[in-house]
Amino acid sequence: AQSVAQPEDQVNVAEGNPLTVKCTYSVSGNPYLFWYVQYPNRGLQFLLKYITGDNLVKGSYGFEAEFNKSQTSFHLKKPSALVSDSALYFCAVRDMYGGATNKLIFGTGTLLAVQP
Amino acid sequence: GAVVSQHPSRVICKSGTSVKIECRSLDFQATTMFWYRQFPKKSLMLMATSNEGSKATYEQGVEKDKFLINHASLTLSTLTVTSAHPEDSSFYICSARDYLAGSTGELFFGEGSRLTVL
Numbered sequence: 001a002q003s004v005a006q007p008e009d010q011v012n013v014a015e016g017n018p019l020t021v022k023c024t025y026s027v028s029g030n031p032y033l034f035w036y037v038q039y040p041n042r043g044l045q046f047l048l049k050y051i052t053g054d055n056l057v058k059g060s061y062g063f064e065a066e067f068n069k070s071q072t073s074f075h076l077k078k079p080s081a082l083v084s085d086s087a088l089y090f091c092a093v094r095d096m097y098g099g100a101t102n103k104l105i106f107g108t109g110t111l112l113a114v115q116p
Numbered sequence: 117g118a119v120v121s122q123h124p125s126r127v128i129c130k131s132g133t134s135v136k137i138e139c140r141s142l143d144f145q146a147t148t149m150f151w152y153r154q155f156p157k158k159s160l161m162l163m164a165t166s167n168e169g170s171k172a173t174y175e176q177g178v179e180k181d182k183f184l185i186n187h188a189s190l191t192l193s194t195l196t197v198t199s200a201h202p203e204d205s206s207f208y209i210c211s212a213r214d215y216l217a218g219s220t221g222e223l224f225f226g227e228g229s230r231l232t233v234l
Contacts, residue, residue: 032220034222036225041228041230043226045225049220088158103162103165104162104211104223106159106162108159109159109160
């Protein structure tokens with residue numbers, strides 16, 4: 001069975017400092033991994049994905065994530081946080097053998113709070 | 117990126133009435149759409165997978181007779197909450213994947229619908 005864990009309910013970071021939002025996954029085959037961001041009372045916006053290839057994936061708004069197969073992790077990072085990055089972040093996974101209808105499983109979300 | 121339009125964004129209804137939420141993919145076609153429910157403590161729960169031209173696939177514990185899903189075309193799926201009760205109050209979000217993107221494509225999400233049942 002597929003699963004995703006986001007161990008931190010909330011991450012606090014000062015503006016200008018680097019940020020990391022953690023995610024670990026479990027799938028039976030090779031994973032497709034995704035990060036989404038949600039602002040209050042809005043839908044989710046796609047940030048980046050890992051399908052295959054380079055382990056370091058670059059996405060929107062200066063975010064990047066590193067796929068680590070041995071640690072089954074896909075942590076989201078940004079070198080310098082902005083107050084406007086404050087939002088709810090979701091990690092998601094699906095099994096590459098599931099086909100186009102295969103569902104995406106989401107983590108419980110991590111609230112990122114960037115202090116000015 | 118691709119756009120998914122969800123309507124209405126907010127709806128208030130009386131207990132016992134039914135409410136329909138529409139989800140449209142505006143610039144792509146989606147053979148599959150997904151309906152999620154988001155609870156106050158933020159977690160997303162997949163309710164069902166909506167398949168164009170066939171019956172939806174519901175997740176365990178989701179009442180298919182209460183949450184009716186119709187996916188009549190490649191760009192429209194609807195969720196109808198029948199005989200709504202206050203416990204159905206929630207934030208409902210739909211998502212869709214461009215069928216041309218295949219299995220590696222990301223999901224695009226609607227803006228969500230806030231349902232309040234009085």
